[in-house]
Amino acid sequence: xxxxxxxxxxxxxxxxxxxxxxxxxxxxxxxxxxxxxxxxxxxxxxxxxxxxxxxxxxxxxxxxx
Numbered sequence: 690x691x692x693x694x695x696x697x698x699x700x701x702x703x704x705x706x707x708x709x710x711x712x713x714x715x716x717x718x719x720x721x722x723x724x725x726x727x728x729x730x731x732x733x734x735x736x737x738x739x740x741x742x743x744x745x746x747x748x749x750x751x752x753x754x
Contacts, residue, residue, distance in 0.1 A: 693752060694729045701725055 705718035735741045736753030743749045 694732065697729055698722060698725045 701718050701722035705715040705722060708715035708718055732741070733753045736751055739751050739754060743751065
């Protein structure tokens with residue numbers, strides 16, 4: 690259940706950490722991570738209502754339901 694949502698946020702954070710370690714600006718990766726958190730929050734909030742259309746057609750189950 691947490692795999693897809695965690696991956697969506699973890700990849701930008703790993704990129705930001707990479708840039709931070711190399712002492713390069715990481716603002717774009719941090720912005721990307723913030724956008725991912727916002728998208729995951731909307732998806733998680735829809736877990737009970739199930740009103741968002743999901744990719745894959747009508748037989749797809751909601752991860753957060």
